[in-house]
Structure formats: structure tokens, C-alpha cells
Amino acid sequence: PQPRPLAGKRVLITAGPTHEPIDPVRYIANRSSGKQGFAIAAAAQAAGADVTLISGPVDLGDPAGVRVKHVESAREMLQQVEAALPADIAIFAAAVADWRVANEGEQKLKKTSAGMPPLQLVENPDILATISKLGDHRPKLVIGFAAETEHLIDNAKAKFARKGCDWIVANDVSPATGVMGGDRNTVHLLTRKGTEISVDSWPVMTKEQVATELVARIVQNFTGTQAE
Numbered sequence: 128p129q130p131r132p133l134a135g136k137r138v139l140i141t142a143g144p145t146h147e148p149i150d151p152v153r154y155i156a157n158r159s160s161g162k163q164g165f166a167i168a169a170a171a172q173a174a175g176a177d178v179t180l181i182s183g184p185v186d187l188g189d190p191a192g193v194r195v196k197h198v199e200s201a202r203e204m205l206q207q208v209e210a211a212l213p214a215d216i217a218i219f220a221a222a223v224a225d226w227r228v229a230n231e232g233e234q235k236l237k238k239t240s241a242g243m244p245p246l247q248l249v250e251n252p253d254i255l256a257t258i259s260k261l262g263d264h265r266p267k268l269v270i271g272f273a274a275e276t277e278h279l280i281d282n283a284k285a286k287f288a289r290k291g292c293d294w295i296v297a298n299d300v301s302p303a304t305g306v307m308g309g310d311r312n313t314v315h316l317l318t319r320k321g322t323e324i325s326v327d328s329w330p331v332m333t334k335e336q337v338a339t340e341l342v343a344r345i346v347q348n349f350t351g352t353q354a355e
């Protein structure tokens with residue numbers, strides 16, 4: 128039988144982009160396939176965890192044995208994340224849109240001679256920061272992602288202070304890497320003890336391998352044992 132080192136642990140994972148409506152037919156989105164988050168959900172499930180995956184719109188089938196909640200917008204994603212608590216471990220792999228349109232059109236916006244329709248943007252809730260700052264209901268281990276196109280490690284380090292999470296998986300998503308939508312990923316795992324941050328750079332791997340390795344680190348953190 129498979130070892131189930133995360134048996135009895137509740138894991139919550141966000142994945143994919145969010146879609147923020149402009150009008151009934153248009154939206155603002157992020158370029159995220161959801162592959163990395165789905166792979167983490169599958170790896171956590173294989174390790175015996177009770178997994179809830181909260182996903183924005185993606186073209187992927189639901190992983191077997193995982194509770195999946197499909198959402199569109201950042202606000203819906205936050206609602207489902209809050210509904211999935213309590214959790215022992217929370218992993219925020221979603222590429223959440225930072226802004227949504229304040230003046231969402233009830234009807235399709237039309238071209239007029241008056242020029243472009245003004246789009247007013249308002250900030251979306253930061254789901255990772257919100258959950259990291261919870262009191263009693265904060266998961267014991269909160270993991271964020273930092274997808275950057277430049278100054279990767281510095282940007283990722285700055286995120287610890289802003290978000291309040293425990294670990295950050297930093298990845299370079301500049302177009303030349305092919306990470307966005309692709310099957311491979313090059314990541315750096317940042318962990319911290321108080322203000323001391325350590326950076327562990329992993330070799331290029333498939334997104335499944337990144338997921339397996341991340342789950343192995345989680346197992347090690349929770350049980351103090353090395354997964355094989």
C-alpha cells in the first residue's frame with residue numbers, strides 16, 4: 128500500500144486565473160493554466176490528505192479524489208477559501224487578478240464616437256494575505272507563490288512582509304521560460320524562521336515533479352520525517 132503521510136490533514140489549494148467581468152461578454156484575466164496548482168492537489172491527495180481545490184476557469188479535468196470548487200472571480204475565490212476552513216495547510220497557487228472593474232456593464236459595451244469607455248478599476252481582496260493574517264483559524268502552514276518576470280528573489284522576499292505567509296514558491300514566468308501554460312517549472316522555495324529567510328533553488332522539473340517535491344517538504348515539516 129501507498130504511504131499516506133498526510134492522512135487526516137486538511138489541505139486547501141487555489142489554482143488557475145480569476146476572471147473579472149467588464150460586461151456580460153468580456154473579462155480581465157491572468158495567463159494561468161492552473162497546471163501547477165492541480166498537480167499539487169493531486170500530489171497532496173496521493174499523500175493521503177483531504178484536499179479542497181478552489182479553481183478559477185481552466186481547461187483541466189478535476190483531479191480524482193479531490194473536492195473541487197469552481198469559481199470565476201477573486202471575490203468568489205475568497206468566499207470558497209473561507210468556506211473550506213479550517214485547514215492545516217493552505218497553498219495559494221492561483222494567479223488572482225489584482226483589480227476588478229468597478230463599473231461593470233450590465234449590457235455589452237458598444238463602440239461609440241465618444242471614444243473608449245472608461246474602465247474604473249478597484250483592488251481585489253488579497254486572499255493569501257487575508258488568510259495569513261487570520262487568528263485562530265489560520266492554517267498552520269500557509270504557502271504563497273511569487274510569479275515574477277524580473278528581480279525574482281528580491282520580489283519574493285518582499286512578499287513575506289506584505290503577505291505574512293510561511294513559505295513562498297518563487298518562479299520566473301518571463302515569456303522566454305515557457306512556464307506560463309507549459310509543463311515545466313523552475314522554482315525556488317523560500318522559507319523563513321522569524322526574519323531569517325533561506326532560499327532553496329530547485330533544478331528545472333515538470334510541474335508534477337515540483338508538486339511531489341513540495342508535498343515532500345510539507346510532509347517533512349509536519350512529521351519531521353523524510354518522504355522517500
Ligand code: C5P
Nearest residue numbers: 219220221223251252253254255271272
Ligand atoms: O502580490 P502577488 O499577486 O504577486 O502575490 C502572489 C501570491 O499571492 C500568490 O500566492 C497568489 O495566489 C496570492 N494572491 C492572492 N490574492 C490576490 C493576489 C495574489 O491570494 N488578490
